Amino acid sequence: MAALRALEDGREDRLFHDPYAERFVRAAGGDGYWDTAPAGWAAFAALMGEQVAVRTRYFDEELLRAVAEGCEQVVLLASGMDARAYRLDWPDRTRVFEVDLAEVLAFKAAVLRDAEPACQRVEVATDLRLDWPRALREAGFAPGAPTAWLIEGILYALTPEAAHALLDRVTSLSAPGSVAAFEHLPDNPALRTARTSISAEMANLWLGGPEGEPGLWWGRHGWTAQARDVREVAAAYGRPAPAAFDPARDGSGPGWVGTARLPKTG
Ligand SMILES: C[S@@+](CC[C@H](N)C(=O)[O-])C[C@H]1O[C@@H](n2cnc3c(N)ncnc32)[C@H](O)[C@@H]1O
Structure with a gap:
């Protein structure tokens, strides 16, 4: 990414x-x-590059909007090399929690050792398969305050059951007024072929996430979601349909980015 x-x-x-x-x-x-x-990287980049560009811009905008609407804490789930804590223009007092595995956060901290976060950045070294809500609370997360969540680059790597369990936990930690920005990328033949030519690990990375249209599964968890076809969002930014999600291309499939909200009063 x-x-x-x-x-x-x-x-x-x-x-x-x-x-x-x-x-x-x-x-x-x-x-x-x-x-x-690795061989296959260029093909994968050609398929996914535009999607990552579009989703990055979309999530930048959605997170800043959520913070402007009153979410003073932001949680980047499986934050990886997401540098938003350093590069976005956060209002004062914003706390950004980065949740990922300890070794990933350590690598990131080493690379960015001379960089200044643009917010109160908090690392939460944990494993999303374990009791990460507790680790998040122990790091200072306030479950009673509205939160802006980012679920980027993770749902597709989970089984439908694991994805719903993750959404259950996100929901149980979310006060009224919370916002969750997400993407949903079901696997498709074009992506599978490109990943297979990179490595077996990449080939097997996609497990699909929750099935069906994202607005429905967020609704099952009590949220109101607006899911947008990634092609439509790309067009709004003046970009062509991201290749892996362009129906004009063989082996493509659908892809969404979206934002879910909990009402401000319980
Ligand atoms: C494809 S990357 C996406 C990173 C980031 N959200 C982005 O879009 O650039 C997936 C991330 O999930 C993290 N991850 C994978 N399994 C995890 C687990 N069990 N617990 C916590 N993080 C995990 C990885 O370390 C990696 O940073």
């Missing part, structure tokens, strides 16, 4: 600015990374 963000950052018409993405890529793969990337 960092590599795809770095590619977008290098475009003149970029949809966001992420000066940290390239740093992660070089730290992980050395200066020659772009020349030695």
